[in-house]
Amino acid sequence: MKYSFKNDYAEGAHPRVLEALIKTNLSQQNGYGLDEYSINAKNIIREKINNPQSSVDFVSGGTQANLIAISAFLRPHESVVSAETGHILTNESGAIEATGHKVHAVETANGKIQPKDIQAIIDVHQNKPHQVKQKLVYISNPTELGTIYSKAEVKSLFEYCQKNDLYFFLDGARLGHALMAEHNDLTLEDLAKYTDAFYLGGTKNGALIGEAIIINNEKLQKEFGFHLKQKGAMLAKGRLLGIQFQELMKDDLYFELANHANQQAMKIKSAFAEKGCDFLSETFTNQIFPILKNSQIEKLAENFDFYVWKKLNNDKSAVRLITSWATTNKVIEQFINEIKNLK
Amino acid sequence: MKYSFKNDYAEGAHPRVLEALIKTNLSQQNGYGLDEYSINAKNIIREKINNPQSSVDFVSGGTQANLIAISAFLRPHESVVSAETGHILTNESGAIEATGHKVHAVETANGKIQPKDIQAIIDVHQNKPHQVKQKLVYISNPTELGTIYSKAEVKSLFEYCQKNDLYFFLDGARLGHALMAEHNDLTLEDLAKYTDAFYLGGTKNGALIGEAIIINNEKLQKEFGFHLKQKGAMLAKGRLLGIQFQELMKDDLYFELANHANQQAMKIKSAFAEKGCDFLSETFTNQIFPILKNSQIEKLAENFDFYVWKKLNNDKSAVRLITSWATTNKVIEQFINEIKNLK
């Protein structure tokens, strides 16, 4: 069977996560997130982000995190601004609209929104109340194109939002990879200061499932539990999420795994670069987008699975390769060997 | 720490379920329910219900199963009929209404709906289109009161629904316990014949999480995946659900575990009966509701946790005791011993 670079959720969980599940298995616990592991994991996260006032809630997946947070934060006449590549805009089957809210698309060069992009949307929605009211800005870090926001960029977006009475929400399905990327200068603590809410993704970084929604704006924390329950996200065995996040966060396994994934991707990136390949966008996280000749793609596809991401012309396409906490050195060596032998 | 009889989701998963997760952990699989374990688990379920035409989808929890199935099945002007004790009516924080649908409450003696109850709701909603249109009947088996439906009852409800252009949906959060109960004559195969859809609960019967939504009515199967995705229920690592259901269903571990839970409850029930206690309702599943004197409740509560369910008068209340796959013989012996010593 071919090795797959298609995504970072192809395997189960990091062994330490499984061990933690086994070790705690027969301890009787309260349901619905009131177990001791969840409580402990929340405290660890609050310490890591250095904000004891933030609320932390665990949910199963990213679409769930997005739809619950956004619908809980907004009143019926309020809308969301997202990059046109944003996950909520293109890959969640209308989940946000299904809760009643419009999502505006912003064209971007590299998946990253700037204050001027938001302003442009606001400018053409001045005919109130005939036009919907913008109230929340949604970004992903890393973006769907693998690029990352700098601390200055996040801060400037937050300040813009504050000035314009907008909430600022960050989708962190792969946040670990962003924070461990080369050139990154953003920290978890910054996110607790410069967002109203964000989430920390577990599914794509070593957990079986699980995302931690962190709400920094105290106004938005109010009665959030009702929204979790009403949207079907409050697991009877909330322990499943608490145990995993406790294990991942308590001594930074989460960041080790993200770092590992990034390193493996960077090794592949170097190999392609040495081969003289261009890239669709320059990324420093666990996704890379080398541009290859059709014949090269065919050759690599003999032993490895990956997505052809974008056809550039009749001869060339960009492919997407994703590494994960589970990508071994041995696989990387085999793949780099194949890259070296490409014609 | 006291042993808890508060619910059947206090522990993690049955050891065999954990072992299956460990054994499969590093196998690379497709995401979003397209992994080989999910596909296999679906086939096993289709065999067990003896209906190759049924669709099977796995979701994380019961509220999620209910809200997705019901909102996918109904058009905006259609409503649901439920027992007033129904989980969707009282314990899901308005989840069904949040998808736009009214839920009508039917008063029942024992948590079980009869065709005449549904007819009574329909009779007072004849002023169309000023009154909402009833379209789906929701029951739970076992009910929230621990009672179970007989095959004849389910069949007669289904026939009534067929005749009246209603969908018939069964919430099976504890379906295993119902099917393994003394006096039960209903089978999985019957449910594939006599419901439009039902779900098979894993969370309360040995899984970490997971419910299997089974849709028998082919019209209702159409494009169901969109609803799963839109409501945030489609896990990237769908394997987590597939592996568990494969393990639980392949050689009937699921039914063994439910049987074990029922047996443990019946032992306690006998002990109370021998002591001369009455019960709030007679149940044969893993929930029992003995009526005790306050002093007896206080005594038992010294070493065991459970809910005081309903105050009957100043001296007596009914309590609820729930057993599970994880309730050991040793615990049962200790508890029965305490029952015997009650004054």
Place this chain on the structure above:
Amino acid sequence: MKYSFKNDYAEGAHPRVLEALIKTNLSQQNGYGLDEYSINAKNIIREKINNPQSSVDFVSGGTQANLIAISAFLRPHESVVSAETGHILTNESGAIEATGHKVHAVETANGKIQPKDIQAIIDVHQNKPHQVKQKLVYISNPTELGTIYSKAEVKSLFEYCQKNDLYFFLDGARLGHALMAEHNDLTLEDLAKYTDAFYLGGTKNGALIGEAIIINNEKLQKEFGFHLKQKGAMLAKGRLLGIQFQELMKDDLYFELANHANQQAMKIKSAFAEKGCDFLSETFTNQIFPILKNSQIEKLAENFDFYVWKKLNNDKSAVRLITSWATTNKVIEQFINEIKNLK
């Protein structure tokens, strides 16, 4: 053709309302409620209720008023308490649920809710966040049974709501008739003090269409226009509503018409009483519910149309008779004559 006592919206509008439409017809005005008539009508209403801080908005009908107000006031996890006879509960085809909110039914003797009824609902919803949160109390005055609330009753409901962090909303589709009823001691000014919001019905009291939504709670006024627009209630020719309410309110034509309707009903009521009839409920507004023998019903139905409201036994039923601003003395005389001749 038979004369109809079936409802109070069988005719068009009071002639003075039509004249006002004609007189203003060619004046060019701003759209969407910014015309001078709407602005003037709002000011008149604010004077009549003696609350310059209240907001006033005109919509087309009662279901629209209810669904917009309630959905604008509530967050997604909040629910409504209504009498089980409430219009939103039984006669609006699930309109409130379609905006995402549960409506709880309260059983009442005479259509009127008391604080203890609300408390009973709250008492059985204490398992938060698993159970929905009650946030708004909805009453109609007069009720669907024609009964009216006293000032003390409204005040005590409002105080209860204030104490329990609930909004208090009054459906006034026939509010004029309530305020002009014999024994009524409630005023428009009281409603501005003792409700968070209410509406003043035009459709059933001399207008072609139109209800005035009056919001006293300033927090609830915020951005209400967006909700009107989003739900399709903001008429391009908002003047149609403004002109009518201006005409009805400016010199109390509204109350004259309601009084006329009530008087006509009371004449019929007296005639039935003199004949020895009982009534289903004692009402002082424009709806009466005499209990008649089948033969009497048949006789009266020869020349008049009305609803048989409730069958009491094989011999007798209660009928419903509604009068309006358009019910002439001549018709009343003819009808009373028939009553006198009943056997």
Place this chain on the structure above:
Amino acid sequence: MKYSFKNDYAEGAHPRVLEALIKTNLSQQNGYGLDEYSINAKNIIREKINNPQSSVDFVSGGTQANLIAISAFLRPHESVVSAETGHILTNESGAIEATGHKVHAVETANGKIQPKDIQAIIDVHQNKPHQVKQKLVYISNPTELGTIYSKAEVKSLFEYCQKNDLYFFLDGARLGHALMAEHNDLTLEDLAKYTDAFYLGGTKNGALIGEAIIINNEKLQKEFGFHLKQKGAMLAKGRLLGIQFQELMKDDLYFELANHANQQAMKIKSAFAEKGCDFLSETFTNQIFPILKNSQIEKLAENFDFYVWKKLNNDKSAVRLITSWATTNKVIEQFINEIKNLK
């Protein structure tokens, strides 16, 4: 006071419409659209469109017509394709999204959608069920830019929709003006053949309020009344809508009025053309968009009101002028005189 060319809903109703209301005022009628006028008006419309199978329903306004039709036609996971200038996209405060459905924006040169534009949206939504499913195409005729669709264009869109399992819905808020435009070759009968549903606008063409929703696709007609009621659109005095449409349609007053509005606009257009002005888009309906120098705009604004529509550079802007059934020859002469005197 200045004469306003800002919109075509500045006045009340055409005098014949008012006369019809007066003449019928005291006739007692059934409520909720079951009056004889509504029934008659529906029959007249069915005759004019030459389709006895079409259903006709009257509602108050355009946003209401759009949101009810679209939400009634779609299942929760289905989306709408609209021109980026479409009224539902930019001017209805998120009304469609509030019913749960995404609206995709298509960039167009002149406000008109072509099959290839729809196909482009479908092409980038092939990752099912992660991406929302396109199901309805929404166009306006005339478009928001005043342009109109030819019969061939409508037919080709309908055929494309048929082939791709899409519904085709036409917003006809100003349909009369489109059908009476110079160069138009489309008829009401064509619309009954080449759309699944459309609406015929009254508000902007001589009625006080009112739009007629016409559903040709019999599958979509089913239980439509529930949606009207649930969304608050079913007027107790439905007669108000029926009487107006009866009067407007019975001997083609509707088309006379639209023709009059168009003629008045064309006179102004000629005057600007003779003056050498360019136009933002070439229109033949009652909206024109001449491009003027700032000084010319200032001069005309002394005695007339209109919108400056689009700034083109520091010296020039396009203005929007709208005429209506109520625009008199005298006003047109005065305005043309001012145009002639522009420098």
